[in-house]
Amino acid sequence: MAGKTFENIARIVAAHQGKILEEWLDLLSKAGALESGRIKEAELKTQCRAFLDLLINGIAQSNGDASSSAFDRVRDMLSDISRTRAIQGFTPTETASFIFSLKQPLFNALKRATTADKSGADLNAEDSWPVTLLLDRLGLYTMEVFQKAREEVIVRQSREIAELSTPVVKLWDGILALPLIGTVDSERTQVVMENLLQAIVDQAAEIAIVDITGVPTVDTLTAQHLIKTVAAARLMGADCIISGIRPQIAQTMVHLGVELNVTTKATLADALQLALSRLGKNIIQARPDSQAARR
The missing domain is CATH 1.10.490.10 (Globins)
Structure with missing residues (x-):
């Protein structure tokens, strides 16, 4: 036109x-x-x-x-x-x-x-x-x-x-916990690393517990992401413990031939107990005093 x-x-x-x-x-x-x-x-x-x-x-x-x-x-x-x-x-x-x-x-x-x-x-x-x-x-x-x-x-x-779903929690002086829920992919792993490493620096933490109770499945790729997170934490001077490995996940990892090369525990409570022992602390059940026992 x-x-x-x-x-x-x-x-x-x-x-x-x-x-x-x-x-x-x-x-x-x-x-x-x-x-x-x-x-x-x-x-x-x-x-x-x-x-x-x-x-x-x-x-x-x-x-x-x-x-x-x-x-x-x-x-x-x-x-x-x-x-x-x-x-x-x-x-x-x-x-x-x-x-x-x-x-x-x-x-x-x-x-x-x-x-x-x-x-x-x-x-x-x-x-x-x-x-x-x-x-x-x-x-x-x-x-x-x-x-x-x-x-x-x-x-x-x-x-x-992703940032909201990867909170880093202080469990004790020198002990941090990172509870993971949902699928762990490459992008989320980057967020996890950044949050965890920053928390290790801010809290001067010696031990970081990565809890995967809420992770539905762990395949080879997920395991690699966990290994990267653990390696990054070690470079910052913090030891890592992975907790929450269920029987099904353990069987899957064995079949896949995946080796995490890191201390693992079945529950977060077990991981916390181990972390405290590494720091020279023990959990002792308190005994009630005589007056409280009479009541």
């Missing part, structure tokens, strides 16, 4: 901007854009009006290429909207409808111009096709940004959950 035609389209859209905005907001409302309560009607109207202004300027200064510099501000605005909606929990359909629901109002405006307005004398039905392609490309761009933002949110949340 020639640049002259796009200039005519921009002029027509600008002349019918009020009607286009009205129809666009009506379609968005019917599609449920306001039902979730995540965005207010005034905010949505402001976004639509601002986007329409940028779109008109972009069409007037380009040949319809959505990737051209004429649409830089359009893409910037769509990026901001997509990222914000991804964080706010909008669905992909709700986000995509912001662009795709604009098609019908634009087509209606061009149709009215070609049949009634003198300004549309240089346009015909085929001239609306490049506008369709333009909105499709902008819609796809919106979804790409939205998807990327959603993935970033998921990764960040996964990291936060």
Whole structure:
């Protein structure tokens, strides 16, 4: 399509901007854009009006290429909207409808111009096709940004959950415990190492107990992650004890030929008792005094 035609389209859209905005907001409302309560009607109207202004300027200064510099501000605005909606929990359909629901109002405006307005004398039905392609490309761009933002949110949340699920607990002076729950993968192992090593430094710990009671299965890869964690703790000057190895896990490790090369205990209590003995401390059951015994 020639640049002259796009200039005519921009002029027509600008002349019918009020009607286009009205129809666009009506379609968005019917599609449920306001039902979730995540965005207010005034905010949505402001976004639509601002986007329409940028779109008109972009069409007037380009040949319809959505990737051209004429649409830089359009893409910037769509990026901001997509990222914000991804964080706010909008669905992909709700986000995509912001662009795709604009098609019908634009087509209606061009149709009215070609049949009634003198300004549309240089346009015909085929001239609306490049506008369709333009909105499709902008819609796809919106979804790409939205998807990327959603993935970033998921990764960040996964990291936060991993940090929360790997607390390092001080059991005694010089003794730390790291209870693991769930699957131990490479990314989580990195978080475990960082938390454990930092705690060893902060607490000047001599012994670290890694409890795997909550780990459902231990395969070769999981064992390698545990070995790395133990090795890192040893480099920091802390000895390690692994507790919580259930009979099923022990059998699996034997079949796999996995050797942890570290002291293991069946329960956390046993591991704590061993850790205390290594520090020269013993657990003694207190005897009640005579008065307490009479009561």
